[in-house]
Amino acid sequence: MLDQIARIPADMKHELAVRTVTTTIVDVPTVRQHKLSQTSVSAQSYVIVEILLENGVIGAGEAATLGGPRWSEESVESIKANIDSYLAPALVGLDASQFESAASRMDAAAKRNNAAKAAIQSALIDAVGKTLDLPAHAFLGGLVRERFPVLWTLASGDPAQEVEEAEAKLAARLHRTFKVKIGAQAPDADMLRLGVLAKALGDRAELIVDANQAWDETTALRCMREMADLGVVLVEQPLPAWNIDGMSRLRHRCETPLLADESVFTTHDMMTVARAGAADAVSLKLVKHGGLRELHKVAAVAEAAGVALYGGCLLESSIGAAAHLQAFAGLRGLSWGCEHFGPQILKQDLVVTPLHFENFHVHLPKGPGLGIEIDPQQLARFARK
Ligand code: MUC
Ligand code: MG
Numbered sequence: 001m002l003d004q005i006a007r008i009p010a011d012m013k014h015e016l017a018v019r020t021v022t023t024t025i026v027d028v029p030t031v032r033q034h035k036l037s038q039t040s041v042s043a044q045s046y047v048i049v050e051i052l053l054e055n056g057v058i059g060a061g062e063a064a065t066l067g068g069p070r071w072s073e074e075s076v077e078s079i080k081a082n083i084d085s086y087l088a089p090a091l092v093g094l095d096a097s098q099f100e101s102a103a104s105r106m107d108a109a110a111k112r113n114n115a116a117k118a119a120i121q122s123a124l125i126d127a128v129g130k131t132l133d134l135p136a137h138a139f140l141g142g143l144v145r146e147r148f149p150v151l152w153t154l155a156s157g158d159p160a161q162e163v164e165e166a167e168a169k170l171a172a173r174l175h176r177t178f179k180v181k182i183g184a185q186a187p188d189a190d191m192l193r194l195g196v197l198a199k200a201l202g203d204r205a206e207l208i209v210d211a212n213q214a215w216d217e218t219t220a221l222r223c224m225r226e227m228a229d230l231g232v233v234l235v236e237q238p239l240p241a242w243n244i245d246g247m248s249r250l251r252h253r254c255e256t257p258l259l260a261d262e263s264v265f266t267t268h269d270m271m272t273v274a275r276a277g278a279a280d281a282v283s284l285k286l287v288k289h290g291g292l293r294e295l296h297k298v299a300a301v302a303e304a305a306g307v308a309l310y311g312g313c314l315l316e317s318s319i320g321a322a323a324h325l326q327a328f329a330g331l332r333g334l335s336w337g338c339e340h341f342g343p344q345i346l347k348q349d350l351v352v353t354p355l356h357f358e359n360f361h362v363h364l365p366k367g368p369g370l371g372i373e374i375d376p377q378q379l380a381r382f383a384r385k
Contacts, residue, residue: 059127183214
């Protein structure tokens with residue numbers, strides 16, 4: 001495969017040049033309200049990026065957000081504006097296979113804007129992959145796995161509804177690990193809610209929690225002890241993203257492993273967390289790291305420090321989820337599996353053939369590029385007017 005990439009003929013270089021970069025904001029309703037500490041959503045908003053090459057091939061990428069600029073600083077409006085005004089002009093005419101040059105041009109054109117940059121890199125890789133008839137993972141070290149254990153997130157806040165939802169997922173053999181979003185209500189109410197879930201599901205399921213930065217250290221310490229008694233196996237981002245020292249203290253006082261999410265966007269953040277011994281695992285997400293290649297770089301720093309890998313999401317459709325799976329496919333250690341249930345929480349996916357879920361796993365789509373095709377009718381239907 002690498003030979004094929006190295007032998008791109010000179011006359012194809014022009015064919016691979018970026019002609020246009022198009023951005024479309026879409027709002028896709030979810031099957032139920034999804035509540036987390038910072039926000040609550042009943043529709044997922046994405047920017048869909050389509051890159052047209054001189055050879056006529058179109059590559060796709062997706063920038064996900066969660067309830068506006070609340071989960072991180074980017075919103076669909078800022079992503080679209082910054083791509084249209086700054087990132088796209090920096091790329092027009094560039095050979096799309098020059099992924100590192102594209103990343104460096106984008107960094108010069110705009111600081112951070114990681115979700116925007118990741119969507120563009122996905123589209124570049126998709127377009128080049130479709131041109132060469134190679135899957136995206138061929139550009140990222142190839143394939144070490146083709147299916148991924150996948151969890152489901154419980155986030156209605158209503159324990160009776162959540163037990164029913166988890167039972168349905170278990171019965172359908174879709175998910176047996178559940179991530180419970182906590183922090184939107186008082187800690188005691190969340191502990192009661194977790195107690196109901198732990199009792200109802202027993203040893204038929206594993207529970208993970210994500211507090212999305214909701215707590216201070218004292219609250220986190222108390223709740224982590226209660227959650228350990230309830231059998232919770234992993235606690236994600238209990239403290240504010242900046243409180244690395246606090247995460248480190250918690251980690252040394254509690255046995256339940258800690259997962260860093262909002263604390264780790266860049267490779268430098270990963271170094272800081274690793275040096276402080278502030279996490280047992282890191283959640284890898286395109287919207288944080290700025291690209292599939294950058295996701296691999298964060299993973300490499302984590303692996304060097306002995307921090308385990310968890311395949312994170314931001315409720316992407318099959319477009320963004322496929323991009324993540326293509327990147328995860330080449331990671332040797334992904335010991336916590338992944339959470340790309342996003343396509344299943346949407347009332348309607350945006351691709352012709354949605355990702356396949358079976359036997360508690362999500363499957364890497366086959367085919368060139370990301371392995372998916374946008375459904376133009378659905379894109380038009382959900383495009384913001
Ligand atoms: C997050 O913080 O992990 C991922 C799954 C989910 O329910 O929320 C997101 C974001
Ligand atoms: Mg999280």
